[in-house]
Amino acid sequence: MKTKNKTTTLLRQALSGVVRDHKRLVIGVCAAIAASVVTALIPPLVLERVVNRLAARRAIPFALALLYFACIVAADLCESLQNTAITVFGQKMTHGIRSALFAKLSRLPADYFHTHQSGVTASIFTNDGDAIDVLYSDGVVSMIADSLKLVAILAVIFTRSKGLGLLVLAVTPLLFLFTRWCQRRNGAAQLDNRRAIASVNNHVPETLKCLRMIRLFHAERHMEATYDGYIQKSYDAVDRANLIDSIYSPVILTVQAAVVAFMMIAAARGRTASAFFGISVGSAVAMIAYVGQIFSPLENIGMEIQNIQAAAAAIRHIDEFLAEPEWAPALTAPADDTVTGFDHLTFGYNPDRPVLKDLSFSVRPGEHVTFVGRTGSGKSTVFRLLTGLYTPQAGRVYLGGACPAALKPEDRRALYGCVTQHIDLVPGTVRDQITLFDPAYDDEAVHRALRLAGLDDTIAALPDGLDTPMQPELFSKGQLQLLAIARALVSDPKILLLDEITANLDAETEARVTQSIKDSAKGRTVLSISHRLSRAVGETRIIEIDSVDSEPA
Numbered sequence: 001m002k003t004k005n006k007t008t009t010l011l012r013q014a015l016s017g018v019v020r021d022h023k024r025l026v027i028g029v030c031a032a033i034a035a036s037v038v039t040a041l042i043p044p045l046v047l048e049r050v051v052n053r054l055a056a057r058r059a060i061p062f063a064l065a066l067l068y069f070a071c072i073v074a075a076d077l078c079e080s081l082q083n084t085a086i087t088v089f090g091q092k093m094t095h096g097i098r099s100a101l102f103a104k105l106s107r108l109p110a111d112y113f114h115t116h117q118s119g120v121t122a123s124i125f126t127n128d129g130d131a132i133d134v135l136y137s138d139g140v141v142s143m144i145a146d147s148l149k150l151v152a153i154l155a156v157i158f159t160r161s162k163g164l165g166l167l168v169l170a171v172t173p174l175l176f177l178f179t180r181w182c183q184r185r186n187g188a189a190q191l192d193n194r195r196a197i198a199s200v201n202n203h204v205p206e207t208l209k210c211l212r213m214i215r216l217f218h219a220e221r222h223m224e225a226t227y228d229g230y231i232q233k234s235y236d237a238v239d240r241a242n243l244i245d246s247i248y249s250p251v252i253l254t255v256q257a258a259v260v261a262f263m264m265i266a267a268a269r270g271r272t273a274s275a276f277f278g279i280s281v282g283s284a285v286a287m288i289a290y291v292g293q294i295f296s297p298l299e300n301i302g303m304e305i306q307n308i309q310a311a312a313a314a315i316r317h318i319d320e321f322l323a324e325p326e327w328a329p330a331l332t333a334p335a336d337d338t339v340t341g342f343d344h345l346t347f348g349y350n351p352d353r354p355v356l357k358d359l360s361f362s363v364r365p366g367e368h369v370t371f372v373g374r375t376g377s378g379k380s381t382v383f384r385l386l387t388g389l390y391t392p393q394a395g396r397v398y399l400g401g402a403c404p405a406a407l408k409p410e411d412r413r414a415l416y417g418c419v420t421q422h423i424d425l426v427p428g429t430v431r432d433q434i435t436l437f438d439p440a441y442d443d444e445a446v447h448r449a450l451r452l453a454g455l456d457d458t459i460a461a462l463p464d465g466l467d468t469p470m471q472p473e474l475f476s477k478g479q480l481q482l483l484a485i486a487r488a489l490v491s492d493p494k495i496l497l498l499d500e501i502t503a504n505l506d507a508e509t510e511a512r513v514t515q516s517i518k519d520s521a522k523g524r525t526v527l528s529i530s531h532r533l534s535r536a537v538g539e540t541r542i543i544e545i546d547s548v549d550s551e552p553a
């Protein structure tokens with residue numbers, strides 16, 4: 001509960017920050033809403049005067065006609081100004097929240113990404129971010145504006161005709177409930193349609209991906225039937241939405257006409273009713289115009305309530321995300337500037353179930369060390385601790401004498417390079433795969449890394465060399481592994497961490513990769529997880545990870 005309050009405060013802080021930084025915009029939005037409400041009331045009043053003159057067979061002055069025209073233009077201008085101001089305000093609000101979300105993302109600890117599905121986190125940025133966007137551009141503020149407009153119109157109707165005012169007041173809640181009913185049913189139908197379309201969008205690429213298997217095992221009929229089922233669901237949902245749409249407008253127009261007709265009939269009959277509803281011809285026309293104006297804000301308010309309801313779930317997700325504990329590594333004092341290793345270290349992803357217990361080892365600069373142990377013994381975990389992704393529950397960890405969790409981002413690549421079985425490619429050119437967009441690494445550094453990795457000839461043969469847009473098909477599996485080595489070497493690091501980098505490679509490719517590692521290892525500390533690779537690197541010390549207290553520090 002404590003955390004929730006704290007995070008709601010964080011969300012509020014993000015919002016109040018935007019309000020504080022954009023005071024003028026906030027004032028502008030208020031002014032635009034006020035202008036829009038007032039100007040919307042004026043044209044029917046001018047029209048009333050025009051019609052009253054016509055009824056009395058008097059001429060209409062040109063200025064009055066011009067005024068009517070000007071009032072309509074001004075009302076439309078003010079309404080579009082109001083919508084623009086609200087949209088800009090909404091964008092600023094969403095921008096502030098999206099920035100706060102991304103800043104939070106970079107402060108999360110590594111285990112967050114193991115315990116939370118990436119799709120769920122991504123949807124906080126996309127779906128929930130969009131819902132918040134709608135909340136401010138077509139939710140809270142617009143609802144205030146529409147409610148003001150509705151109240152103002154009702155007030156004017158009351159001042160002219162108490163009877164009509166009461167009639168409209170009686171009909172308005174019923175119309176509102178009908179509008180909400182239609183919107184809910186329409187929303188549900190649209191959601192079903194979106195789900196069906198999402199299933200279709202998922203089904204087609206899945207079918208294409210598994211086409212060979214589908215043909216080999218004769219699963220075409222099942223795939224077609226599933227596809228037809230999704231399409232049918234989509235059609236049914238669209239039919240339902242269309243039916244609601246086709247009912248809504250005629251009902252609203254009929255009610256509007258019925259209210260006006262009732263007023264006219266009542267005014268024409270009997271003295272009591274006439275006194276109650278009695279108004280001039282001009283006023284009647286003005287009232288008809290006002291009654292017509294009521295339905296638009298009423299419909300908008302229904303939509304806005306829907307948007308606010310949708311945003312409530314988004315706000316809850318964002319709150320929970322902002323409440324996630326942040327990365328606060330326990331920092332250890334640096335050792336002398338050479339030590340790499342553990343000092344009586346205990347660590348478990350779940351603190352109650354340690355993976356490594358009281359483990360100590362140390363590696364000298366320039367030494368080559370290989371970690372061995374049964375599957376699941378914690379070899380990769382050792383690397384994750386050495387690179388500061390996790391912090392131990394007890395003991396100390398050093399990398400080149402430093403506490404890895406305390407390394408400045410700009411110092412990391414200069415100290416160590418890490419190669420794993422799989423390279424994560426980034427959108428961009430071949431050069432970007434190596435530099436990762438860090439301008440500190442010029443072409444000379446890139447070419448040196450490529451030479452060491454044994455990939456320079458391959459890159460030279462590409463149509464645009466380093467500037468070739470990256471496509472995984474440009475490289476074989478082994479070449480991608482050499483690219484990963486070049487990425488690790490471009491910063492000329494003192495320490496190389498190699499995690500099973502020749503696993504899954506054939507003998508010939510493995511020979512290329514091990515040769516490249518042999519060349520790169522000279523003059524560096526190399527820590528690797530791989531028996532085969534250790535032989536290639538040359539003399540190496542074996543550290544067993546299975547046993548606790550494997551080696552005194």
Ligand SMILES: Nc1ncnc2c1ncn2[C@@H]1O[C@H](COP(=O)(O)OP(=O)(O)OP(=O)(O)O)[C@@H](O)[C@H]1O
Binds near residue numbers: 350375
């Ligand atoms: N993110 C994680 N969250 C929880 N447990 C994890 C996580 N990563 C690894 N583990 C567990 O920690 C233990 C050690 O895993 P690790 O990957 O370090 O072993 P390994 O010795 O490198 O295994 P292998 O030789 O198969 O690669 C395993 O029991 C594994 O299930």
